[in-house]
Amino acid sequence: MDGTVVSPRMASVSVASIGESRVAGPRVLVVDDEESIVDLVGSYLRNDGFQVDIAMTGSDALAKARAFRPDLVVLDLNLPGVDGLEVLRQLRAESAIYVILLTARTEETDRIVGLSVGADDYVTKPFSPRELVARVRAVLRRSRAADGQQPVQTFRRVRVDPGRREVTKDGQPVTLTALEFDLLYALARDSGHVLTRESLLQRVWGTDYFGDARVVDAHVKELRRKLGDDPNRPVFIHTVRGVGYKFADAGT
Numbered sequence: 001m002d003g004t005v006v007s008p009r010m011a012s013v014s015v016a017s018i019g020e021s022r023v024a025g026p027r028v029l030v031v032d033d034e035e036s037i038v039d040l041v042g043s044y045l046r047n048d049g050f051q052v053d054i055a056m057t058g059s060d061a062l063a064k065a066r067a068f069r070p071d072l073v074v075l076d077l078n079l080p081g082v083d084g085l086e087v088l089r090q091l092r093a094e095s096a097i098y099v100i101l102l103t104a105r106t107e108e109t110d111r112i113v114g115l116s117v118g119a120d121d122y123v124t125k126p127f128s129p130r131e132l133v134a135r136v137r138a139v140l141r142r143s144r145a146a147d148g149q150q151p152v153q154t155f156r157r158v159r160v161d162p163g164r165r166e167v168t169k170d171g172q173p174v175t176l177t178a179l180e181f182d183l184l185y186a187l188a189r190d191s192g193h194v195l196t197r198e199s200l201l202q203r204v205w206g207t208d209y210f211g212d213a214r215v216v217d218a219h220v221k222e223l224r225r226k227l228g229d230d231p232n233r234p235v236f237i238h239t240v241r242g243v244g245y246k247f248a249d250a251g252t
Helices: 035-047 058-068 084-094 108-117 129-146 178-189 197-205 214-227
Strands: 027-031 051-055 072-076 098-104 121-125 158-161 166-169 172-174 237-240 244-247
Touching: 027 035, 027 058, 035 051, 035 129, 051 058, 058 072, 058 084, 072 084, 072 129, 084 098, 084 108, 098 108, 098 129, 108 121, 108 214, 121 129, 158 178, 178 197, 178 214, 178 244, 197 214, 197 244, 214 237, 214 244
Parallel strands: 027 051, 027 072, 072 098, 098 121
Antiparallel strands: 158 166, 166 172, 237 244
């Protein structure tokens, strides 16, 4: 693990301007009201081959997201003006890009709300910037590898197309975030088989994921809501208590 740890109120660091990046790699927007954090995280990302833009307020984050068109957003919840949760809501109304939240350890409720609004993952402060970069890299690598290389999964009522990254239920489109799509595809690809939370973390979040397994439960809850699945009498995503989840399109 890299010895550098980013804390919520760390001292200023000396790095090159993020805005000077000319690397034609995947695009990441870093949003935080701490200049030292956006500078340090942006420097690590840029050195790893990413194009980086930054924002330090909620309104600036939304403007930058529309202009920069990032592949992934690293988003602090504690922003002046338009807060991080509202930024996330507006991003989700416009896009399915990956969003990783930055939160303080005391913001448990906000993390849960953020996941329910559509965040793909979260990292708690203080954190290692190298670990954050590894998380970003794994998410984007998994997304690129999955696109167009996996067969369409067609069931009685649900169709999951990885090439187009489209889901339909009864012929009607279902709007999912990027990570929700990945999770549904992982479940659908092994339809009828029980997948543990740990195996889903490895398949969807990556083998180097070091977060909380409860993130799976939060995303399953959102998938059920979007598929119109009653968690008490599920049709598509079934809970196997003490083990994990399985997908079974047995609806009529």
